[in-house]
Amino acid sequence: MSHDTRPQVPALQFDPTAPDLDVDPHPTYARIREQAPLYYWPEARAYVVTRFDDVAQFLRDPRLSPDPTAAGQPAIDDVVSAELRGPMKSSLMRLTVKDHARVRRAVSPALTPRAVERMRPNVQRLVDEALAPFAGRDAIDIAELADFLPLRVIAMMLAIPSQHEAAFRHYGEANIRAVDPRLTMEERGVELEATIPGMRLIRALIAERRSHLGDDLLSTLIRAEAEGNRLTEDEMIGLVSALITAGSETTVHFICFAVKSLLCVPERAAEVRADPSLLRSALEEILRYDTFGKAGLTRYATVDMEIGGTRIERGARVVGMLPAALRDPRAFPDADKYDPRRDNGESLHFGSGIHFCLGAWLARLEGELMIQTLIDRYSDIEPAGEPAYAGHPVLRKIVSFPVHVTKPARAA
Amino acid sequence: MKIVVDRDRCEANQACMRAAPDVFQVDDNDHLHVLVAHVTPEAREKVERAVRACPKQALSLVDDE
Numbered sequence: 001m002s003h004d005t006r007p008q009v010p011a012l013q014f015d016p017t018a019p020d021l022d023v024d025p026h027p028t029y030a031r032i033r034e035q036a037p038l039y040y041w042p043e044a045r046a047y048v049v050t051r052f053d054d055v056a057q058f059l060r061d062p063r064l065s066p067d068p069t070a071a072g073q074p075a076i077d078d079v080v081s082a083e084l085r086g087p088m089k090s091s092l093m094r095l096t097v098k099d100h101a102r103v104r105r106a107v108s109p110a111l112t113p114r115a116v117e118r119m120r121p122n123v124q125r126l127v128d129e130a131l132a133p134f135a136g137r138d139a140i141d142i143a144e145l146a147d148f149l150p151l152r153v154i155a156m157m158l159a160i161p162s163q164h165e166a167a168f169r170h171y172g173e174a175n176i177r178a179v180d181p182r183l184t185m186e187e188r189g190v191e192l193e194a195t196i197p198g199m200r201l202i203r204a205l206i207a208e209r210r211s212h213l214g215d216d217l218l219s220t221l222i223r224a225e226a227e228g229n230r231l232t233e234d235e236m237i238g239l240v241s242a243l244i245t246a247g248s249e250t251t252v253h254f255i256c257f258a259v260k261s262l263l264c265v266p267e268r269a270a271e272v273r274a275d276p277s278l279l280r281s282a283l284e285e286i287l288r289y290d291t292f293g294k295a296g297l298t299r300y301a302t303v304d305m306e307i308g309g310t311r312i313e314r315g316a317r318v319v320g321m322l323p324a325a326l327r328d329p330r331a332f333p334d335a336d337k338y339d340p341r342r343d344n345g346e347s348l349h350f351g352s353g354i355h356f357c358l359g360a361w362l363a364r365l366e367g368e369l370m371i372q373t374l375i376d377r378y379s380d381i382e383p384a385g386e387p388a389y390a391g392h393p394v395l396r397k398i399v400s401f402p403v404h405v406t407k408p409a410r411a412a
Numbered sequence: 413m414k415i416v417v418d419r420d421r422c423e424a425n426q427a428c429m430r431a432a433p434d435v436f437q438v439d440d441n442d443h444l445h446v447l448v449a450h451v452t453p454e455a456r457e458k459v460e461r462a463v464r465a466c467p468k469q470a471l472s473l474v475d476d477e
Contacts, residue, residue: 060469109442345427354421354468356425356467
């Protein structure tokens with residue numbers, strides 16, 4: 001009898017930093033998705049699911065946890081500095097289901113569709129501020145424009161002074177690089193060392209805010225902590241860290257791809273210009289059709305279980321390849337076609353289940369206001385060159401994307 | 413059939429309300445109200461769609477006792 005119990009599944013050959021994964025990843029994802037439902041990715045030491053239904057199960061199944069210790073595996077805390085350890089152990093990805101619900105509850109009321117809608121005037125003001133340096137110019141670097149907004153919005157919510165934004169941008173970027181499923185524990189530890197200055201800054205801001213409570217979200221969290229059993233300090237720091245990390249880069253790329261694949265495609269731009277009520281669903285379709293994510297998220301099997309039609313053992317790592325699932329023809333008719341009217345109500349681009357993106361509505365509002373403002377200010381937007389990509393391991397990160405903009409002819 | 417809401421999960425995303433506005437209502441304080449005690453056979457499909465659409469998977473349909 002063999003002791004090798006690993007099921008016979010094909011090995012995945014996949015390099016997230018390959019240039020075609022930035023420029024046009026969809027043929028690669030289609031090939032992977034159509035050749036097999038389940039792979040083993042040696043570089044990531046993980047099974048990979050690629051089809052919509054399997055990725056949906058991956059996201060929703062309570063037997064799959066983002067916490068390795070729930071699956072009997074070592075966690076990153078053992079190899080990071082003591083000052084990172086507490087907040088990491090108390091982060092949303094590590095808490096038990098009950099604690100997770102309690103901690104999310106401390107912040108989720110501030111991010112419901114209704115709460116986010118109340119932020120519209122403030123976010124619009126920041127969009128105007130982002131566009132101000134480009135006034136009177138006929139060229140805009142969309143990457144530079146987009147980079148300004150999401151972190152500034154989070155900073156506004158937490159009432160963090162803008163002088164700290166560079167430090168927090170660096171902090172968020174290091175945390176996102178550490179998501180690369182190929183990294184060993186030690187390599188992740190090295191990436192995370194770069195987050196220590198940002199972590200110190202978060203602690204300092206909290207200490208300072210304790211004596212100057214206001215109506216910002218950080219003050220709300222401090223009050224929840226003061227009420228005793230609602231939030232510990234490490235949980236609060238973990239939450240603030242998650243808000244800054246998730247708010248720093250993801251929406252930047254959403255905006256870049258919305259400009260590239262919506263505003264810079266003449267027939268698509270014409271449709272949303274003619275019918276502004278179409279913009280919301282046109283942008284939702286961008287998140288599905290041209291997602292900025294690469295390999296996907298990592299979970300751990302807490303019991304022996306079946307996924308993608310195969311038994312996997314407790315402790316196994318699993319990656320859900322979201323970009324492949326979002327173009328799965330089994331779930332989306334004409335999946336490779338951009339359809340601004342598509343009903344994406346059951347799509348997975350913000351995840352699904354208990355870890356569903358807390359900032360989904362905020363990202364939608366930021367995208368809507370930035371794109372609508374570009375539409376209102378410029379009668380025409382066209383690429384002035386190809387986007388330049390970073391070759392990033394986790395995101396299709398556009399580092400520069402010059403466009404020509406044309407002001408509307410002055411009304412007579 | 414009746415609708416069960418997991419209050420630990422519900423975050424007032426309003427997906428259920430969009431799918432079945434006569435069955436689900438999220439009020440001004442972001443509290444979800446289920447407006448029917450039992451799901452009629454005619455409403456079944458719409459409610460199932462609402463259950464699937466919840467991004468937090470906070471809703472389930474269970475048999476009546």
